[in-house]
Structure formats: C-alpha cells, structure tokens
Amino acid sequence: MILVTGGAGFIGANFVLDWLAQSDEPVVNLDKLTYAGNRENLASLHGDARHHFVHGDIGDSALVVQLLRQHQPRAVINFAAESHVDRSIHGPEDFIQTNVVGTLRLLESVRGYWGGLDAEQKAGFRFLHVSTDEVYGSLSPTDPAFTEDNPFEPNSPYSASKAASDHLVRAWHHTYGLPVLTTNCSNNYGPYHFPEKLIPLMIVNALAGKALPIYGDGQQVRDWLYVKDHCSAIRRVLEGGRVGETYNVGGWNEKPNLEIVHTVCALLDELCPRSDGKPYREQITYVKDRPGHDRRYAIDARKLERELGWRPAETFESGIRKTVQWYLSHEDWVSHVQSGAYRDWVQKQYASESAA
Ligand code: NAD
Numbered sequence: 001m002i003l004v005t006g007g008a009g010f011i012g013a014n015f016v017l018d019w020l021a022q023s024d025e026p027v028v029n030l031d032k033l034t035y036a037g038n039r040e041n042l043a044s045l046h047g048d049a050r051h052h053f054v055h056g057d058i059g060d061s062a063l064v065v066q067l068l069r070q071h072q073p074r075a076v077i078n079f080a081a082e083s084h085v086d087r088s089i090h091g092p093e094d095f096i097q098t099n100v101v102g103t104l105r106l107l108e109s110v111r112g113y114w115g116g117l118d119a120e121q122k123a124g125f126r127f128l129h130v131s132t133d134e135v136y137g138s139l140s141p142t143d144p145a146f147t148e149d150n151p152f153e154p155n156s157p158y159s160a161s162k163a164a165s166d167h168l169v170r171a172w173h174h175t176y177g178l179p180v181l182t183t184n185c186s187n188n189y190g191p192y193h194f195p196e197k198l199i200p201l202m203i204v205n206a207l208a209g210k211a212l213p214i215y216g217d218g219q220q221v222r223d224w225l226y227v228k229d230h231c232s233a234i235r236r237v238l239e240g241g242r243v244g245e246t247y248n249v250g251g252w253n254e255k256p257n258l259e260i261v262h263t264v265c266a267l268l269d270e271l272c273p274r275s276d277g278k279p280y281r282e283q284i285t286y287v288k289d290r291p292g293h294d295r296r297y298a299i300d301a302r303k304l305e306r307e308l309g310w311r312p313a314e315t316f317e318s319g320i321r322k323t324v325q326w327y328l329s330h331e332d333w334v335s336h337v338q339s340g341a342y343r344d345w346v347q348k349q350y351a352s353e354s355a356a
C-alpha cells in the first residue's frame, strides 16, 4: 500500500481517486483537514475498503510513526502543504509550520521506518515529494523555461517554504540515503480546485454575478496543467524515476492571466449564458497587484518526457472545457466549500481592494 498526505486537498484528492480507479493497491490518506481539505472530494470512496482516511498532521510524529508501522507502505507521497500565495502573504507562519517543520518531521518519521525495513523493502521504498515551479522564482518574457538545473530563487513566503522543503528532501537523500523523488509542477487546474485560486474563483464569481478581480495588469504568465496530467506524471515518476532526482512537470501551456479569464468567460457564455445576454467578461475588474507578484513561470518538462516517456493527455482547450463543465455540474460542492471560513477569506483579501 501507499501513504498519501494531503489527500483531501485539490491535487491529493484527484491523485487518490485516479490511483484507486486504476489499481487495487490500498491508500492510507493522512490529512489535517485545514480549510483546503475537504472529505467531500473523496465521497465516491465512501465504504471502499481500499481507502483508509486518517485525520491528522504530518508534523505529528507519534501518529505518523504509528501509521507507518501499522500499514507498512511501500511509498509515501507528500502533497500536504499550505498552498495559497495570497494567504502566505497575509500569514506566513502556517506555511513554515506545515511546509518546512511538517516536512522535516515527516522525513524523520519516514527515515526511522525505512531504516527498519529489510534490504529488499528498503531498496524498493520511495518518498515522493510534490513541489512547485515557484521555487525557481520569476522569468523575464525572453528567458528559457525552468529546467531542473535552475537555481532556487523563491519570492513569496509560500515558494520560500516549498523551496526549504525541497532542500530538506534532497538533504535526507544525500545524508541518510533515503530514496526520495521530487516533482516540481506548474499551475494545476481541474475538478475539486478550491475557489480561492484563479480559475475556480473566476468560474464561481462569474456565475454568482460578482466581480472577476485581475491583479495588476493581468499580463502575468503561468504554465497551466490539467490536474489529472499532474497525477499521471507523479505515478510515472513513482514507478520509474531515478532516486534522488527531481522532475519538472508542465503542460507547455504558458498563458497570461487575462487570457485565462477571457477563455473562462467565453466558455461560460457558451455553456451557461447570462440571463441578460451580456458577456461574462463585463464582470472583469482590475484590482491592486499582489505584493512581490512573480511575472512569469514556464516549465521545461523534457527530462520527464525523455527519461520516463510522460506527456500530458489534455491540451489547455480540452482541459479548461472539462473544468468549466465540472463546476457547472457540481453546484452542491461549490456551495459547500463556500462556507463561513471561505467568506471570511474573500472579505479579507478583496474587500479593501481598489480599482487600479
Ligand atoms: P490544497 O491546499 O488544495 O491541499 C492541501 C491539503 O493538505 C489539504 O487537504 C490540507 O488539509 C492538507 N494539509 C495541510 N496541512 C497539513 C498538515 N500539516 N498535515 C496534513 N495535511 C495537511 O493544495 P494542492 O493545490 O492540492 O497542492 C498539493 C501539493 O501540490 C502542495 O504541496 C503544493 O505545494 C503542490 N503544488 C500545487 C500546485 C497547484 O497548482 N495547486 C502546483 C504545483 C505543486
């Protein structure tokens, strides 16, 4: 079996659902259920004996050691993190606690467990750390895309905490021999994406008749990957990745934010037109820029293709259409995640914003 952390969040839940759709190998899913963790994402696994959910913290060493002893996983896949840049600007502490201290404690718990395995199990064991392209910093419009050799130049509290965790993972391999793998992926989108991030926020705000807030000039570039392609890349790296290596994961889909929002609006115009017949893009408003906003991310994923034969299955056009359709057909999920805590965040982040 495998142990997944953060498997009630956006990417972790997609990963667990895809894993169990393709294999009968059981999953222990350890998640703290922060505001971003949602058991409803895993509702289709209710009563499925292959999925064992545990409510807990990766930093709770006693709990993690006990889970490892009890379930004897052949791999640990670490999705658990605080993941939202804007929240990290308002309150960096939680990011250091989970992304840095939590990863340290998880590595130590796993190292103890791994050290006690027999030689064959030890050789086959993997610790896969799921990370982000944001550790590399920001690119100018003409820079080549990030390769695995780019130096780390994180600019936000979020990316700094992820960079720190990546360094710890690397050091636990170099120093203690722990068989680690790291993936650094570009921006994901797709089902179960919490509506504080750009794409789901634009979909739910558009449908609710609210403003579509564009930070600064909207010309910041992100490289978008459909979440299920990220999950397939992680499975591929877990199966065949070389121990101690990092693999960039990306969709070859660099797009400015404004273009993303225009695309979402056009799809909504087609699939769920406004009752007044006007285009959704009329709801776009320009708001104050994010402090320290990274201008451009782009991933060079050729190493993953060359070594492990991975390519994304979705184009941006096919993936974004599926995503908008998913949100349109999951109104209950959307209304449940927009709980009191979510409303408090929206108030804090956007209430005082003035048009640029
Ligand atoms: P998310 O915020 O949607 O989910 C994070 C999950 O981790 C939640 O279920 C939360 O409850 C859980 N969690 C938080 N702290 C925990 C703790 N201390 N112990 C146990 N569980 C805890 O995030 P996501 O978008 O699904 O991202 C998952 C991972 O992928 C993160 O490590 C993130 O840095 C990385 N990543 C995300 C993206 C992206 O575009 N979303 C891109 C590249 C990499």
Ligand code: TYD
Pocket (backbone or CB within 6 Å): 084, 085, 086, 187, 196, 197, 198, 199, 201, 213, 214, 215, 216, 218, 220, 221, 222, 257, 290
């Ligand atoms: P986000 O989804 O928060 O991902 P990240 O910051 O990790 O790349 O944001 C994606 C881009 O969209 C980023 O450049 C910030 C921008 N953005 C807006 O313009 N308005 C918004 O309301 C949000 C949430 C993001």
